[in-house]
Amino acid sequence: MLSIFDAIKEIAFKIEYAIQTEDLGYSNSENSSGEEQLKLDVKSDLIIERALSSVRSVKSIVSEEKEGILNLNSNGKYIVCYDPLDGSSLIDANLSVGSIFGIYEGELKGENLIASAYIVYGPRIELVYAERGIRPQLYGGNNKSVRRLGEIVLQNRGKINAPGGTQKNWEKRHKEFIDSLFSEGYRLRYSGGMVPDLHHILLKGGGLFSYPATTDRPNGKLRQLFEVIPFAFICEQAGGEAINERGERLLELIPSNLHDTTPCFFGSKYEIDKLREAYGVAR
Numbered sequence: 001m002l003s004i005f006d007a008i009k010e011i012a013f014k015i016e017y018a019i020q021t022e023d024l025g026y027s028n029s030e031n032s033s034g035e036e037q038l039k040l041d042v043k044s045d046l047i048i049e050r051a052l053s054s055v056r057s058v059k060s061i062v063s064e065e066k067e068g069i070l071n072l073n074s075n076g077k078y079i080v081c082y083d084p085l086d087g088s089s090l091i092d093a094n095l096s097v098g099s100i101f102g103i104y105e106g107e108l109k110g111e112n113l114i115a116s117a118y119i120v121y122g123p124r125i126e127l128v129y130a131e132r133g134i135r136p137q138l139y140g141g142n143n144k145s146v147r148r149l150g151e152i153v154l155q156n157r158g159k160i161n162a163p164g165g166t167q168k169n170w171e172k173r174h175k176e177f178i179d180s181l182f183s184e185g186y187r188l189r190y191s192g193g194m195v196p197d198l199h200h201i202l203l204k205g206g207g208l209f210s211y212p213a214t215t216d217r218p219n220g221k222l223r224q225l226f227e228v229i230p231f232a233f234i235c236e237q238a239g240g241e242a243i244n245e246r247g248e249r250l251l252e253l254i255p256s257n258l259h260d261t262t263p264c265f266f267g268s269k270y271e272i273d274k275l276r277e278a279y280g281v282a283r
């Protein structure tokens with residue numbers, strides 16, 4: 001497992017360099033979700049594919065930028081599902097973006113996730129790595145040395161509200177719920193980048209990140225295997241909760257297809273309990 005995280009540390013500084021130096025334009029291709037790919041999306045995907053190809057424990061990879069599973073090492077044990085450059089369309093506005101990794105063993109479903117990690121490309125490079133039984137670990141540094149900065153613990157409730165999705169397309173119950181948090185004094189902190197927005201909540205000790213079902217995206221927008229489940233794992237390991245609109249744990253999801261999405265809610269216990277109440281779902 002460690003060798004995968006070692007590879008992720010190497011990936012961080014290669015993608016950071018690409019962000020600083022590569023063309024920000026669009027390639028003439030689309031990903032499996034029908035989104036036009038930036039040249040940086042393709043480049044970042046290649047950087048990760050090459051780095052993980054040299055890790056013997058990695059059997060296969062699944063990428064937001066690839067249609068299907070790519071087999072790398074027949075004797076490998078783990079399948080790494082990743083979003084190489086989440087929020088890449090924010091780069092031309094010089095906003096933070098990230099890479100997200102889910103490490104699975106066996107069938108690709110929530111309960112088979114055994115570790116997850118993400119990289120934040122912001123004013124500084126930071127990485128978070130989580131595996132079963134330990135709090136998520138925060139790392140930072142540069143391409144010469146990466147050091148552990150601490151661990152992530154969510155408080156029972158926070159102050160940050162990060163509401164995703166087009167508001168005019170929210171369900172009435174969701175709009176009322178989000179407004180109720182603001183009426184309690186929560187601060188709006190939403191950049192449109194899942195990685196920096198969740199990193200903000202995780203590092204500030206709590207709050208709520210939500211991307212609900214909307215009329216234009218009834219199954220939500222965020223992908224189960226390489227965005228939602230990896231962050232659900234980190235959120236729960238930090239002492240928070242991560243559920244869908246039926247109150248089911250996101251770590252119990254069983255995607256039917258590699259690029260399936262889901263409505264998703266991540267946060268401290270207080271905020272998730274309020275969500276359950278608003279959505280009429282039992283704990």
Ligand code: P6P
Nearest residue numbers: 086087164165166192193194195
């Ligand atoms: P919206 C970026 O495109 C992304 O996939 C996530 O990083 C982010 O949380 C979400 O979409 C933002 O979507 O609809 O709120 O702009």
